Amino acid sequence: LPLPFSSKSRDFSLPNSSWNSEMKRLYEHYNSQCEVESEDGEKQKGLWRRLPSYNRSLKYATGGVYLSKLIQSKARLFTRNIKEQGGAAFEYVLFNNEEEQRCVGIFQAGHLLEGPPGNVHGGAIATIIDTVTGTHATLLSGTVMTANLNINYRSPIPLGGTVHIESSLDRKEGRKTFLSCRVTSTDGSKLHTEATGDF
Numbered sequence: 041l042p043l044p045f046s047s048k049s050r051d052f053s054l055p056n057s058s059w060n061s062e063m064k065r066l067y068e069h070y071n072s073q074c075e076v077e078s079e080d081g082e083k084q085k086g087l088w089r090r091l092p093s094y095n096r097s098l099k100y101a102t103g104g105v106y107l108s109k110l111i112q113s114k115a116r117l118f119t120r121n122i123k124e125q126g127g128a129a130f131e132y133v134l135f136n137n138e139e140e141q142r143c144v145g146i147f148q149a150g151h152l153l154e155g156p157p158g159n160v161h162g163g164a165i166a167t168i169i170d171t172v173t174g175t176h177a178t179l180l181s182g183t184v185m186t187a188n189l190n191i192n193y194r195s196p197i198p199l200g201g202t203v204h205i206e207s208s209l210d211r212k213e214g215r216k217t218f219l220s221c222r223v224t225s226t227d228g229s230k231l232h233t234e235a236t237g238d239f
């Protein structure tokens with residue numbers, strides 16, 4: 041992740057007191073596979089890697105063609121900019137499995153993401169899918185933009201609930217990267233959303 045963050049920047053993908061037990065359990069499940077101990081007690085890289093997440097992409101604005109310095113200095117990542125405490129909006133952590141070309145997101149949807157009463161807004165679901173697949177495509181192919189995101193909403197996601205999001209590589213064609221994504225209940229028994237993305 042070639043981003044020049046200050047060591048003081050908060051890493052939003054670490055557990056906090058708003059996480060429910062399912063969120064913590066799944067975090068532990070993947071985090072425990074990020075580092076493994078060999079027989080001689082040495083720590084080695086595991087199958088998974090937790091991806092840190094910050095609320096701005098550049099610590100210091102460098103100026104841009106279209107954006108004023110003021111806008112750049114105030115720019116914050118959409119999914120990490122809600123000040124209200126207590127897991128009000130997007131709580132999530134991403135883990136990447138480079139070998140299997142899979143990226144997993146664990147997502148707890150806070151009360152500010154309501155769409156239909158008691159359920160998560162379809163735009164918020166699209167946002168978190170774009171976040172997981174967009175990050176995955178970046179890891180696979182370098183800097184990308186989402187060209188196309190196709191979403192099938194299969195069953196509502198309850199507000200406050202935790203879901204498992206998995207992005208996998210379908211294929212690469214020249215400079216295009218095609219991914220598939222599934223949002224399921226944490227035990228995998230219920231399919232909430234399916235998507236494909238071109239980056």
Ligand SMILES: CCCCCCCCCCCCCC(=O)SCCNC(=O)CCNC(=O)[C@H](O)C(C)(C)COP(=O)(O)OP(=O)(O)OC[C@H]1O[C@@H](n2cnc3c(N)ncnc32)[C@H](O)[C@@H]1OP(=O)(O)O
Nearest residue numbers: 041170171172174175178179184185186187188214216238
């Ligand atoms: C490491 C992690 C870091 C990440 C940290 C941040 C975390 C947050 C992550 C959040 C992530 C959030 C991520 C976001 O939210 S990204 C924001 C949302 N996306 C955009 O705003 C993108 C806007 N569009 C564009 O900029 C251009 O149109 C792009 C760049 C997409 C293509 O324009 P470009 O001039 O470059 O290309 P081209 O026109 O020569 O076409 C090239 C090829 O592409 C094919 N094509 C084009 N358009 C489409 C389409 N719509 N569907 C299907 N295919 C399409 C086209 O047929 C052609 O194919 P072929 O003929 O070659 O076969």
